[in-house]
Amino acid sequence: MPLFINRDQIFAHQVHLLEHKLRSKEERILELETENAILHLRLAECLGKLRREREEEIKALNHHQHQRDAQNITRSALTKLLSEVQAVKQDLSEVFAVYVSFATELEEQSKQLMGKVEQVSSSLNSHCGNEIQNLQAHVAGLERSLEEEKEKCRAERQRRKELHNTLVELRGNIRVHCRVRPVLPFDHIRSSTSGSGPASSEEVVYAISDDTVMVNGLKTGMPMQDKMFEFERVHGPADSQDAVFEEVKPLLTSLLDGYNVCIMAYGQTGSGKTHTMMGSQPLHDHSRTQQEAQKGIIPKAAAELFRLISEKPAESHTVEVSVMEVYNNEVFDLLARDEQGNAAGQRRDVITTSSGAIQVTSLTYVPVCSASEVMQVISSVLKLRARCPTLVHTDSSRSHLIVTLTISSKSPNALALARRLQSAKKDMQRSNQKEWWSPRCRRANPAARHSSDELFASSASSPCPSPSYSPCPSPRNSITQAPFKTKLQLVDLAGSECVGMSGVSGAALWELSCINRSLSALSDVLGALAEQRPHVPYRNSKLTHLLQDSIGGDAKLLVMLCVSPTQRFITESLQSLGLGTRARQVQKEQPRKKNNTLKVK
């Protein structure tokens, strides 16, 4: 094949070669540029690193400089401190030197002192040994005689108790105290129906001594001279609740000695009966001591009773409380509960058992262990008590409230047992005289009249019959076995009041008439006892029938007359003071009666 290469082909080949060269050159250029860029990047990196290192170096230099400064400051402070420590060290060494010398001196002195003490004690032992022995013997003798004195004191206390009861008996079984209350704001409110002049709030009744009340005749507006009334104790307007209770307190000792005790507040409406018996809430100061001070006879007597019981052997006495009201001549048991279990006063009957004891049928008794429990029981039912505002007193009680604490003793003291024997004997005499011994009892126990066991258990009037009293007890009951019961009756009577003064009408008028009738029945009973009439009309009202055990006989009755001091209530005050005087005649007669009995014996 002919080898013919034309120019175009050569040219094309050269172009191709050149293009190839160019391409490889361009690729090389690209490579070099890439390398250059990488080198630039590395350079920038190295420069950055160099800058950072430089900055760190500067920072480190600064830090180093700071440290050096701080070191310089610390060094100068340390130098200063060192010099101060040196100075303190110097001082301490001086003080220590003083202390060492003082301690040495002290040790020396205490050694000397000990030596002296030893000297003194050895000389005491040698010289006073006998005297000390004598003294020890003397002390032992004194201790013995102290024991003897204590024994005598115990016997004396027992004798004092007996004397106390003798004294109480000699004073009479009915005592009358009187409390004249202060003039109160409501005394200045003029009653439109009283007809009294502007001076009606003027004071006319004064407690002039511990036992005398004076009614200023001139000021009363009545044609009368000054009148004096004497009672066992008279309290003036300034006398506190405590002072009033102090005079009542001895009766509680008699209670545990086997006597029934009754304390009743008598007086016109608004004269302070509830204040005296229950107490009042303090108006401003509600501190505990103020509240205590305002408590009346009922809470204070409950507290004193439990105090006295706490001195007896544990569990020897139990106490039950019952609360009744006599309203419109009916007796209501305020502790009774209705079918729903709510407190609702229920009517009860008062009966005289065949042995002459007074019983209230189905009466509720609540066992109590402290004075506060007694007050809780009473407070829970006080709202049931009938009240009605009158012109004289906006919160007037319209019923007689009777709180009874029945005390059962498993181990009565000797005095109480003697009392029981005495009272049983009296019952036997009475039953022999009056032939009122229950035929039912005689049938059941023909030897009843002669059995002293039977007599103790069937004592009618005092000590009080038990709530579950049996008129025909088992002959096995003995003086020690039969439960020994006494009762404390605390009575807040409803206030006596003139119809005109009270300003009431309708049902309230009927209430007032019932109150006045029952109070007049009480006055009749006291009068009959004073005159020693053979018949005492206890049954003329439910009130006197209910209280029969506590009025007359051996029971101790204290009538607290509450009297308003103002002219406005002078008629009622004179009436109350008159009743008190009449009641006192009972006790005046009592000792004479006992002396006569003794003479006859």
Ligand SMILES: Nc1ncnc2c1ncn2[C@@H]1O[C@H](COP(=O)(O)OP(=O)(O)OP(=O)(O)O)[C@@H](O)[C@H]1O
């Ligand atoms: N001695 C007293 N000291 C201070 N306030 C008394 C005194 N006596 C009674 N009061 C006050 O007189 C007001 C009437 O007294 P209280 O309620 O005791 O009369 P009351 O005789 O029971 O009357 P009522 O028979 O109408 O129920 C009460 O506000 C009471 O606080």
